[in-house]
Amino acid sequence: MDTLLQIISQGLVLGGVYALMALALAIVYSVTHQLNFAHGDLMVVGMYLAFWGMHALGVDPYVAIVVIAPLMFIAGFLLFRIVFAPMLSAPHLVVIQVTLALSFIVQSALLLIFTSNFQTVHTVLSGKILRFGPVMLAAAPVLAFVASIVLALAAYYVIRHTEFGKRVLAVAEDRQAAALAGVNVVLVQASVFAAAVAVMGIAGPLVAPMMVLQPSAGLHLTLISFIVFILGGANNYLGTLVAGLIIGLSESLSSLYMRPPELAPAVPYLIFIVFLLVRPKGVLERAS
Amino acid sequence: MLELQGIRAGYGGVEIIRDVTLSVNEGRVVSLLGANGAGKSTLLSVVSGLMRPWAGAVRFMGTNITGWRPDQVAEEGLIQVPQGRRLFTKLSVMDNLLLGNTPRRARPMRKQLLQKVFSMFPILDQRREQLAGTLSGGQQQMVAIGRALMGAPRLLVLDEPSIGLAPSIAMEVLGHLRDLNRDGMTVLLVEQNVAQALSISDRGYILENGVIALSDEAKALRHDPRVLKAYLGV
Amino acid sequence: MKQQQLSYVAVVVLVLVGLIGAQYVSRSTLDTVIIALWFVYLCQTWNIIGGMAGQFSFAHPVYVAFGGYTSTLLFLHLGLTPWIGMFVGAAAAMAFAAVLCWINFRQQLPMLTYALITLGVTVVAVIVLHTSNFLGGHEGLVIPRGDAPATFRFADKKMYYYVILVAVAVMMLITLMLRHSRFGVRLLAIRDNQDAARMIGVNVLRTTLVASMLSAGLGAFAGTFYAHYMSVVDPSIGQVELAVQVVLMTAVGGIGTTWGPLFGPMLLVPIERYLSRQFVDLAGVGYLFYGLVIIAVLLVLRDGVVSWIAKTMRSRRMKSKSQGAQR
Numbered sequence: 116m117d118t119l120l121q122i123i124s125q126g127l128v129l130g131g132v133y134a135l136m137a138l139a140l141a142i143v144y145s146v147t148h149q150l151n152f153a154h155g156d157l158m159v160v161g162m163y164l165a166f167w168g169m170h171a172l173g174v175d176p177y178v179a180i181v182v183i184a185p186l187m188f189i190a191g192f193l194l195f196r197i198v199f200a201p202m203l204s205a206p207h208l209v210v211i212q213v214t215l216a217l218s219f220i221v222q223s224a225l226l227l228i229f230t231s232n233f234q235t236v237h238t239v240l241s242g243k244i245l246r247f248g249p250v251m252l253a254a255a256p257v258l259a260f261v262a263s264i265v266l267a268l269a270a271y272y273v274i275r276h277t278e279f280g281k282r283v284l285a286v287a288e289d290r291q292a293a294a295l296a297g298v299n300v301v302l303v304q305a306s307v308f309a310a311a312v313a314v315m316g317i318a319g320p321l322v323a324p325m326m327v328l329q330p331s332a333g334l335h336l337t338l339i340s341f342i343v344f345i346l347g348g349a350n351n352y353l354g355t356l357v358a359g360l361i362i363g364l365s366e367s368l369s370s371l372y373m374r375p376p377e378l379a380p381a382v383p384y385l386i387f388i389v390f391l392l393v394r395p396k397g398v399l400e401r402a403s
Numbered sequence: 404m405l406e407l408q409g410i411r412a413g414y415g416g417v418e419i420i421r422d423v424t425l426s427v428n429e430g431r432v433v434s435l436l437g438a439n440g441a442g443k444s445t446l447l448s449v450v451s452g453l454m455r456p457w458a459g460a461v462r463f464m465g466t467n468i469t470g471w472r473p474d475q476v477a478e479e480g481l482i483q484v485p486q487g488r489r490l491f492t493k494l495s496v497m498d499n500l501l502l503g504n505t506p507r508r509a510r511p512m513r514k515q516l517l518q519k520v521f522s523m524f525p526i527l528d529q530r531r532e533q534l535a536g537t538l539s540g541g542q543q544q545m546v547a548i549g550r551a552l553m554g555a556p557r558l559l560v561l562d563e564p565s566i567g568l569a570p571s572i573a574m575e576v577l578g579h580l581r582d583l584n585r586d587g588m589t590v591l592l593v594e595q596n597v598a599q600a601l602s603i604s605d606r607g608y609i610l611e612n613g614v615i616a617l618s619d620e621a622k623a624l625r626h627d628p629r630v631l632k633a634y635l636g637v
Numbered sequence: 638m639k640q641q642q643l644s645y646v647a648v649v650v651l652v653l654v655g656l657i658g659a660q661y662v663s664r665s666t667l668d669t670v671i672i673a674l675w676f677v678y679l680c681q682t683w684n685i686i687g688g689m690a691g692q693f694s695f696a697h698p699v700y701v702a703f704g705g706y707t708s709t710l711l712f713l714h715l716g717l718t719p720w721i722g723m724f725v726g727a728a729a730a731m732a733f734a735a736v737l738c739w740i741n742f743r744q745q746l747p748m749l750t751y752a753l754i755t756l757g758v759t760v761v762a763v764i765v766l767h768t769s770n771f772l773g774g775h776e777g778l779v780i781p782r783g784d785a786p787a788t789f790r791f792a793d794k795k796m797y798y799y800v801i802l803v804a805v806a807v808m809m810l811i812t813l814m815l816r817h818s819r820f821g822v823r824l825l826a827i828r829d830n831q832d833a834a835r836m837i838g839v840n841v842l843r844t845t846l847v848a849s850m851l852s853a854g855l856g857a858f859a860g861t862f863y864a865h866y867m868s869v870v871d872p873s874i875g876q877v878e879l880a881v882q883v884v885l886m887t888a889v890g891g892i893g894t895t896w897g898p899l900f901g902p903m904l905l906v907p908i909e910r911y912l913s914r915q916f917v918d919l920a921g922v923g924y925l926f927y928g929l930v931i932i933a934v935l936l937v938l939r940d941g942v943v944s945w946i947a948k949t950m951r952s953r954r955m956k957s958k959s960q961g962a963q964r
Contacts, residue, residue: 150749201936207749208693212888213935215881220928226921281498282505285491291453292489294473295482297505297554301472330921334877338760341753350493377768384757391754392744 120250122367128252128260130363132322134356135263136336137343138270139311141355144344145287146304149199150207152214155336156221157312161187161319162328163225166236176238176320177258184316191312195305203304218333225330236323259321266314271352283307287350342387362386404429404558404589405450405481410459412449419445421613423459427558427606432580432590434600434621437610438633443593444486446610447562450591451483452476464557478506480557484564486593488543490550492536496527499535499546503553512555520549523579541572548579559583560591565599577603601625644813644895652806659798665914667798671866673906674801679859679879680887680898681808686852687884688893689821690845691828693748695880696737696755697856699762700730702875704857705864706766709778712788719789723861727854734853735846742842759877766872777871780864789865797866804862805899808855812895824848828893889934891941900943905930 140154164183165176198217202210243254274280285293286303294300326332343362347355362383369379405427412420419442427433437443448454450461452473461469463481471479482503491499500520504513521528524545530538535546544564551559561580565573573596581603584590594600601607607624609617617629624630659667683697707729708722717725737758741751766772773779784792791797815821823844826834835841864870873879886905890897905927913923938945 198932198936205939208892209935209939211693211749211752212885213932216885216928216932216935219881219885220925220932223921223924223928227919227925230920278501281494281502284494285502288491288493289489291473292485292491293502294453295451295477295485295489296503296550297474297477297482297509298502299472299474331878338756345753375768378764381761381764384761388754388757388761391746391750391757392740 117249118371121252122371123364124247124250124252125256126364126367127360128256128363129366130360131260131263131356132318132359133339133343133363134347134359135267135314135318136340137347137355137359138267138352139314140340140344141347141349142270142274142283143308143311145349146283146307147199147203149202149210150214150341151199152211152337153218153221153333154315154340155338156218156333157187157191158315158319158322158336159225159328159330159333160221161316162236162323162326162332163229163234163319164316165320165323166229166234166328169236169238170234176236176323177240180317180320183320184313187316188309188313191309192305194312195308199308200301200305203301218337222330222333229328229330231330234328236320236328238324241324253325255321255324259318259325262321263318266317267352267356270314279303279306339383342383346387346390404464405591406460406462407446407450408460408462410446410449410456410461412445412454412456412459414445418457419613420449420456423610423613423615425608425615425618427589427591429589430584430587431605432584432592432603434604434607435591435593435610436595436597436600436607439595441610442613443610444562447483447560447593450476450560451481474505477554478508480506480508480555481560482551482554482556482558483560483562484547484551486562486566488540488547490535490543490546492534494535495532496535496538496546497531500527500549500553503550506554509553509555513553516553516555520552523552523582524549540568541575544568544572544576548576552583556588558589558591560593562593563595564592565594565596573599597630598625641813641817645810648806648809648813652802655802656799659795659802664794667794669907669910671794671798671801672910673902674798674805675859675863675866676882676886676902676906677805677899678801678808678862679856679883680890680902681805681812682852682856682859683883684812684887684892684898685815685824685855686845686848688887688897689815689824689828690848691748691893692738692741692845692849693752693884694737694755695752695877695884696734696758697852697883698875698877698879699759700734700853700856701860701863701879702762702766702870702872703727703730703733703853704860705870705874706772706778706860707857708861709780709864709870710772712780713778718787719861719865720787723858726861727857730853730857731850734849738846738849739842742845756877756880759875759880763872763875763877766875773871775872777869778864780868780870782868789861797862801862804858809895809899811855812898816895820844820847885931887941889931889941891943891945894941894943894947897941897943901941904942 136154136158140151144150161183165179168174168179169176198213202213238255240254240258245252245254245257274283282293282298282303285296285298286300290300339362343355343358346362347358365382365386366379369382370376373379373382407423407425410420410423411418423446435443435446445454449456452468452471452475455470460467463479466479468476468479491502500517504510504516509516526542527545527549535543538546548564564576568576577599580590580592592600592604601621601624604621607619607621608615609630617624617627619627679697679701686692687694704723704726707726708719711717711722711725712719737755746754767775783790823834823839826837826839827841827844831841860870860874863874886901887898889905890899890901908930909923909927912926916922934942
């Protein structure tokens with residue numbers, strides 16, 4: 116019974132992070148209608164930056180976030196201007212190809228700089244355990260979970276209650292009408308994208324201690340983000356949160372219960388495929 | 404105030420506007436008329452910066468604004484109420500209006516502009532927090548016009564404001580436009596309802612086959628046999 | 638029709654060049670060319686469904702895996718020669734493709750959704766390959782080397798080269814024939830506007846089924862080739878990265894064009910191989926440049942190199958025509 120509770124808690128913690136990643140993807144998609152196949156790789160960049168900070172400079176990853184996040188914001192802004200903005204009216208196919216190529220480049224660059232050796236990240240919380248009644252959880256994942264929820268709530272607040280957020284909603288619903296009303300649409304899109312990348316820059320270092328880093332980790336994260344995004348429903352923040360938790364839970368529960376256990380990683384994808392088959396109109400088509 | 408010279412524009416490879424030259428003088432109400440599909444909305448897209456013309460120039464208050472972004476055009480004071488209302492349905496009436504106040508030039512006047520809009524359309528004041536998507540057609544049109552007014556326009560452009568509205572409501576809307584003009588607002592109006600449009604206009608242009616086929620004072624057009632036959636079914 | 642005949646001649650010429658050139662190059666160059674041609678073949682087969690029919694699919698590696706694993710299993714367990722076994726593999730791939738295609742049609746899946754489903758299918762397939770002991774798990778299935786042409790095992794590397802060269806040439810001819818056939822026209826109609834195609838009488842389901850099965854079946858042969866060239870078939874043959882590479886290489890050349898799938902890999906694979914060899918210590922340099930080239934081409938020449946060349950030639954021809962008319 117305790118093992119089950121343990122697994123469930125771990126799944127929820129993971130799910131919270133997944134939800135955040137999917138939320139970032141969703142908000143960007145709502146204003147640009149571009150599905151970024153390099154999404155997960157950007158988070159991996161954040162992780163490796165944290166690793167480098169710890170390894171080469173001796174800086175704790177949690178502290179490094181203060182530098183990494185703004186850095187990634189700027190990088191995200193430039194990336195949008197250079198790669199994504201020219202593609203704003205391009206068909207989905209082109210966006211898929213270019214972002215796949217981007218993912219490729221990021222992975223190769225990481226491979227080049229950090230080699231394919233598995234790396235681990237240590238933080239001030241490494242090894243610390245928190246106790247919640249019968250459940251014992253490592254501190255790092257809990258922090259990641261809490262931070263994810265906080266960021267998600269912050270995003271919700273900004274979108275619903277600030278002037279900038281209202282502009283985002285306007286651009287998401289009707290780009291042209293927003294432009295006519297005086298909104299600099301491309302600036303809004305670039306800012307949202309940059310903010311999403313910055314969030315990856317926060318989530319990356321938070322998650323890094325929980326994982327073994329490798330350059331190719333990005334694809335899996337991208338796909339999980341897609342799955343949660345689509346399952347959750349585009350403008351449905353609560354739905355995305357729930358979907359993230361479901362996927363996180365399914366991953367951890369299947370690793371416990373699945374026979375044979377090696378098939379466990381397939382579960383989220385199977386859920387995804389079934390969902391898409393049953394509700395293909397889903398979320399993306401309002402966009403095109 | 405607004406001058407279009409030799410505009411040529413289209414979509415993909417298809418030419419829609421062949422060669423349009425027209426002007427809107429300050430303080431006037433000018434109507435741009437023509438059959439469905441004549442290209443009126445395309446022309447307005449060019450004026451507002453949603454589309455780049457293949458040739459020609461758009462000049463607003465002496466400045467060449469051809470190819471400017473829509474938000475830059477709005478910043479100059481040329482503000483369009485697009486066809487079909489195009490409100491932000493998930494936002495409240497108030498939020499929609501405030502979004503219209505985005506141009507930096509208009510921001511300091513926010514309070515006064517809001518007051519003007521509410522005095523013109525009192526029902527919007529009552530339904531401030533209501534979601535824009537839940538309003539009736541006529542009320543939505545008021546929000547759309549109000550949103551444009553919040554940008555402190557020097558020239559107000561409207562693309563078929565009476566479309567989909569009951570005739571009485573359409574008349575009401577046009578009445579508001581006439582009132583605005585009396586207070587000094589320059590208006591460029593695109594309309595399918597020729598009679599109503601000409602009744603509040605000073606000048607009219609008829610767009611046909613991508614060029615201006617007729618251009619005259621509204622009074623004259625109202626009695627022009629060509630107009631009567633083609634558009635008023637007489 | 639002159640251009641059509643020119644294309645056939647070009648294929649023959651290229652084959653001759655390939656045959657003659659092979660005699661003068663080093664082993665490592667030959668290895669590079671074999672890999673490049675293998676990718677060309679993959680891109681050509683993918684192009685039928687992805688480019689010409691407009692059905693973006695990431696499931697191609699699954700068909701390749703069907704081919705490689707089926708023929709190898711039949712060979713290892715039943716002694717069946719891979720030259721026949723590969724047709725069984727192709728049949729399995731075709732059946733799978735038919736299922737995917739039918740689901741796509743039945744559910745009227747939007748393009749992006751179908752792409753994501755095929756992506757999911759490929760990921761699951763790789764996991765299954767890793768998990769199954771019967772299929773060799775992580776290590777895959779090993780094919781004992783030998784000098785036995787009857788069972789697709791050659792001692793001389795050049796023989797593999799000839800096989801893949803012929804395969805590419807045959808695919809090129811198939812592509813040209815498809816392009817100039819009524820079937821090809823129907824495919825293009827479906828790609829441009831499915832509803833319009835249906836209205837003019839095109840049987841969308843049947844046409845896409847044929848295209849999917851053709852693409853999958855021919856693609857499966859690539860799996861058998863790879864298994865015998867490498868002497869092993871493992872889960873890496875079905876991985877998503879392969880699908881990504883095929884899509885990107887074809888995109889660089891020009892998705893949907895005839896020569897694009899030839900151009901893309903022939904440009905990119907040698908670059909990657911050369912750089913990897915030059916900078917052995919820097920793992921990933923090759924791929925990095927490869928990725929940069931891809932993104933540069935995609936951003937600058939949206940539709941790929943071949944389309945850009947075609948467009949430039951067309952506009953030059955029009956310019957000279959109008960100049961001629963003015964005289």
